[in-house]
Amino acid sequence: MRRVAVTGLGAICPLGSDAQQAYDSAAAGRSGIHCLDEALVSRLGSPIGGIATLFAADHFDPAKSRMLDRVSQFALVASREAMSRAALEVTQIDHARTGVFIGTGMGGAHTMDEGYAALYGERSERVKPFTVLMGMYNAPAAWISLEYGLRGPSLTYSSACSSSTVAVGEAWLRISRGDLDLALAGGSEAPLSYGSLKAWEALHTLAAVDKSDPSASCKPFSKDRSGMVLAEGAAILVLEEWEHAISRNAPIYGEVVGYGIATDIGHITRPSVEGQAAAMTAALAAAQLDPSEIDAINAHGTGTPANDVTETAAVKTVFGARAYDIAISSTKSVHGHLLGASGALECLLCLMGMQNQTLLPTMHLSTPDPACDLDYVPNAARKSASLLTMLSNSFAFGGTNAVLVLRAAGSARILRRLKSPLCI
Structure with missing residues (x-):
């Protein structure tokens, strides 16, 4: 089995717009959980969430943006940071020996929610032309592969809350046994649509709002815990065979x-x-x-x-x-x-x-x-x-x-x- 280094990190999440901001907020105990948009507050029993700040116009041209659900936008932004931190140029990559492994539990939830609202709520006979391409679960992985021209395996894992851990683990397996030299692995999620929030409410798993401080509503291991708080964002790691990383003097953040x-x-x-x-x-x-x-x-x-x-x-x-x-x-x-x-x-x-x-x-x-x-x-x-x-x-x-x-x-x-x- 070959050693596998982590040479790149990228994130966009409620704690910040990059990996360093996310870490600094977590270390300081600064919560990224807040009340949701006012339009949702009156319609939800638990109107809180972890919101990631992303404006598509800052990252994508209009034509591309129209084809990207929020879940794919997150994945691409995080992968760009991971590649940058890994100091990886596309010309350095053996594209056939580099894979993409992404986990998502709900895929393009916003796109599907908008489509259902149009069809059943507004009685429209049409949905957006790219609804299938935006809503499909493998869209984030596909867009990452296209962005960097990666011809290795492009795989999507959907095992609910363990999806991206499975994605990282499966990428590690492929590299450690010699199938690949590099992989972008991680996960992306954008579940804060009205339909998704109502569906999770129906399971009675969401936290009650802490009335004194909504940002403190998620209380793991505390006796007064009442449930989880949904959040959005993405995190991507660059996994690399150890000697491959050493040969190009790559930064190494640790090992899987x-x-x-x-x-x-x-x-x-x-x-x-x-x-x-x-x-x-x-x-x-x-x-x-x-x-x-x-x-x-x-x-x-x-x-x-x-x-x-x-x-x-x-x-x-x-x-x-x-x-x-x-x-x-x-x-x-x-x-x-x-x-x-x-x-x-x-x-x-x-x-x-x-x-x-x-x-x-x-x-x-x-x-x-x-x-x-x-x-x-x-x-x-x-x-x-x-x-x-x-x-x-x-x-x-x-x-x-x-x-x-x-x-x-x-x-x-x-x-x-x-x-x-x-x-x-």
């Missing part, structure tokens, strides 16, 4: 060293301790790591009553008594739940946190829950000189549980275990 996946089989929406624990165990096995070598965990941490208790129990199942010594963070407390894009954004934040030796905080955790009794890094970031290896968890409706193992660039453990030179 393992990936595990397992499925819940009890209920389509109810998480299970067994499924989540199995995914974490599989990821550790793929990375050839003992649980004692994990320094911190990025939790799925949605803020729903069911998930947070289940995830706490799953961590205890895998790590035993040591679970109480592992720092666990849920950044969804400030950026909300980007559904299929959450895993990639959280992976990006983990890598940047390890670069800065900083444990990101779980905000709004003011009321301890006896059933959630681990160290969730409550309400403030924490410096850590030993933050070298992390798990990043993503669990999903439908039962697809996916976990990545990430390592810091320059980790002493890497030097002990592997002979390849490091580039920081």
